Amino acid sequence: MCRVVDLQQAVLARNDESAHTLRTTLAARGTTVVNLLSSPGSGKTALLEHELRLARERSLPVAALTADLATENDAVRLARSGVPVKQVLTDGLCHLEATMLARHLEGWLPDPTRLLFVENVGNLVCPASYDLGETLRVVLASVTEGEDKPLKYPTAFGLAHLVVVTKTDIADAAGFDEAAFRANVRQVNPGVEVLLTSVRTGNGLGRLLDRALTAAEHGPGHRPVMARQPHLHSHSHDPQPHDHPHDHERTSVPARP
Template structure:
């Protein structure tokens, strides 16, 4: 094994250990963790804001931890929901790691939190390699991104517990073929549920929240064919 492979394995193994510990600690506190992955511009932030607001209306204590390379725009948008929100600026790093999540949750996460949504950096490559201690990994894609995107990014879609199709109100104008899209999803992740959503109309908001709550309460989770880091991509150590 070459030195770079050894480093890769060591970094990912350390992350996996921290993620497992974080998952166990948060589960013991009754907190369900959701890791949201998507490309930039998928509508992830807008949909998450609607889910947070709906959770508040239903009396479910939720919080959101969001990461971006720069600006706190997403945190400001999510805060309109009334939920506690914390922003991490990665200063160019294209993904989150378990130690960053743990470090920034300490002393901040409200004690009554039932669900924590982690909005990962907009990227379908690097974030797919890192377990963040989540109980549920959701991969989102907009209809404007093309039906074959799951086949182009098999690591992300192949490690998803749930897939959410966003901006469905644009499916007609975009000429989007949902049947073809579903076939591409099935090729990389057979049996995974696909939820249609539209933040503008509210479609799918309650469904997403219901699925997340069910997992938090112990419902069976779909088993994806890929582990969180099948391609072994790592970066240099980052600051927390």
Template sequence: MSNNPKIMTIRTGILEENDRRAQILRRNFAKNKTTVINVVSSPGSGKTELLTVVSRELITKGLHVCAIVGDLSTDHDAKRLASSGAHTYQINTHGACHLDARMVKQGLKTLPWRDADILFIENVGNLVCPASYDLGETKRMVLMAVTEGEDKPLKYPTMFHSADICVISKIDLASVAEFDEQKAIQNIYDVNPDILIVKTSAKKRIGIEELVTNLLAK
């Protein structure tokens, strides 16, 4: 047996398997005309609160809403979101820092998602790991709360670069937090010139209508 190592060219994405699963999900979502939003942010940016308010708004419009909620543990967020009237399913990742396409597929089994006009996937609160994992979503929405400061996009460029919509949340707290909005917006565009920015406050119902319109836009 020769000791000379042989070379084999592979040239494939490291996450090939997840990407393949996500593509199948994306095709099924498109066929079913379900808009799917992958919602990402650090913990405490207000994902659940915003989605609860937005879901209520969509349901009032006569749309069907489903949501998959990812957390390391507890079903608190799924319960909160269900108060809007959305069908929810909680995934507990038991330590895993992100959702992947396999978990989403699993979650779909217990949700009436084929009736849904819109499906939210609330990812695990984390601005690093979920960035690399395609979930078959139509759009990716990243939240940054005014209380987090202006430089989040520069610290977590991969995530902000991968998103289609950036929500600046808790905008009602901007002056208390001494949030520099111009600087924040500049930082967001610096890492993603094509992103759409929407300012919201779930508590004060600011920007909700604008966000809903953009979520449903093709």
């Protein structure tokens, strides 16, 4: 077991070095990374599309990179906003890593880009342990996922600079207990801000973009109490070290509408 943990620590240490380099490189060109994490179906693509559209209306230079296991659906949707979008197809890989992000940005990221939104693979386990060189880490959860989500995924929520609740227009129908959710968030990440949003009603739209701009100017504004611990990145279904091969990645850039 110690050998497995040591290898995981080495993998994450290499990623941390790459993330630091990427963060420094992007900061030098005036680009801030916003890393979006959530379970599949949380509504983060719909919310991000609206935030990107708003950024374009404000003449803010933004771009988005979205990762998916098998389809280009999210990139096609995001491209409707009219901002530069790139799709990364991971072919089953459950997360992005800093070196992967850097490779896909090389020669593509428009200059200048003030904010780069990275829509991570829909997963609250694997991506939580990997720093992508982001300044702002956002974890999203829909009202249909249950109030105990933060307790089930303490690493993801515990390392967030911002928590966003989506689909609040159906909160009553879903029986969502906002107070219980907030209490569970506080238990794993005291002091983190929780935003309530609904793409259908417009509630909270634009606040994610505002927080991203604030982070670009002044930093994330919230320092999670939890420290990132490599040994938390483990999979009960795989007793071997979690060190995926990455030679099967594919990328594509959807045509602008």
